[in-house]
Amino acid sequence: MTTVYVPGDAAAVSVGADEVAAAFEAAGVRVVRNGSRGMLWLEPLVEVETDRGRVGYGNVRVEDVTPLVEEVVLRPSRNQRGESDLLDQRGCIGLVDEHPWLAGQQRVSFGRVGVVDPTSIADYESHGGWAGLRRALALSPAEVVAEVTDSGLRGRGGAGFPAGVKWKTVLETDADLKFVACNFDEGDSGAFADRMVVEGDPFTLIEGMTIAAHAVGATEGYVYIRSEYPHATKALRRAVDAAYTHGYLGSDVLGSGLTFDLHVRVGAGAYICGEESSMLDSLEGRRGEVRAKPPIPAISGMFGRPTAVNNVLTLCAVPMILADGGAAYAELGTGRSRGTQVFQLAGNVKQGGIVELPFGVTLGELVEEYGGGTLTGRPVRAVQVGGPLGAYLPPDQFDLPMDYEAFAEAGAMVGHGGIVVFDETVDMARMARFAMEFCAAESCGKCTPCRVGSVRGVETMDRIIAGHDVSRNLTLLDDLCETMTKGSLCAMGGLTPMPVQSAIKHFPEDFDRQPEGVTT
């Protein structure tokens, strides 16, 4: 019987994948709920197994299922024949692996996503899973840390801190108890790679965390998932149970003597808990308030114990680094940005989704070649890179290479690699106001520049938008931004000025307003 793949990924489900899967099952077809390939504009993207590989059909609706079953699934010979007679029929995109959008990518972290059955631990193993853990367990903790350091892996959550340096600190800090904490509070708009990798390939995260535990000497791990991600929570909990059953978690992991217990915890609707110290407070059962640093969490983290706090994609890169060696990973990338980055194309974009490439690809290649411009077909006016705290950039910056240092030099940040596209109808003064509004809504309230500054920022933007004393209010706003940047405890207050000031810098015409009823 031919197998049909219908993604169980939340994005695919949001546009009808569950109903499509149910219709195939009702027709007696064997269905695997894979992760999404990341070509989100084609979801639900159904794949039909053939001798030549998996053939894809995009934007499948329930009413397409019966004809697809009759014409394709039950007639494998037709499916086998060259794709020419099928291409463009019923949304056929040909062999999925050869699709130009995918074929040009270099998938490391997303290598298995969309390919494997995320519920099958056997499938994971047969696609290279656990090789990194097996090698790591044969090495000493210091050797594992050295391998990660050599890979040049930097934190994928946005800050870009070298993972090996962090792990070394935890390893070398003596304590009766140490933790590994995975920050899966992916709250930034335009970021969805953490969610997709966990929904499509959850064992990779478990393997990465277990390697981390061995490397730093931790016995307990916590994954902090945001409550807005119920699909991912379910996928991860199911995978954790399977990993325990098969001896990859618990006492004496794979007979190595390593004890590692992994707990899945759910947030409760607070964006700030994506900041690592707030997340630790939340994990401790408290209000998610930012802590002053030092001490850094690697020395005094969860319950005051040394804690390796890493983002999902950072941990998901670890199994491959251990399996193939740090040098292989370091060969990819540019400058001090090594390896691949999982870019996410979002917002008003024609072809949104996941593009994994080595660092160094330009912003323009991502937005125009992969993204295909805007969904509305209007010209691109602005993109926001790196989430709500990232800069807004105009198309004249599209030659910027995606590289931590190059972006920092341009007054922007790569962050987690999320790119939100806006067309020419966007009002950048409104977006600047929203940045302040968002900060006011989500500030933990601990430090004044963020808690009060954001509210004053909204008020000042309101006066600018209304055309009141624009020049003086822009000066005031600039001063306020400087206070927030320099005086805030964490990146929430410290980086909210980035979208505001980049919008003013690159789109001054949107801030040059006249009071209502006044024309120039």
Place this chain on the structure above:
Amino acid sequence: MTITPATDRAALVRAIAVQHLDERGALMPVLHDVNEELGHIERQDVEAIADVLNLSIADVHGVISFYKDFRTAPAAAHTVALCRAEACQAVGAEALYADTVQRAGELGDDVEVDEIFCFGNCALGPSGMLDGRLHGRLSADRLTTLTEGWRP
């Protein structure tokens, strides 16, 4: 909605809290379970939770009030949570949210409309959750269709 007598409720809340006693930082999991099983967290629940976990009432109250998910009053019969974050704004979420708030009454008898910042469905916006189910590419018309069963 079933009415749970006060004494039963207190016993239930205590039982939930006891289940998590041996977990580190048990308060969040306890609050999630009470919120989910009983629909919201009442003042009396706070006292019971604080007692079982050996925390002060102020500590428990402080945590409940910090996080948006913990309800202190029952939810409406139907909930619409619309994303208002940047990626969804780029495809019209602000207008959709404003329109939905305004016509909440038309969608059903007892409908609550809430704003959310990101479901991680940023390439298929505007996104929203209707009675706990995620939907992408939402529009005013699509909302009307999806909420058909909510109206008599």
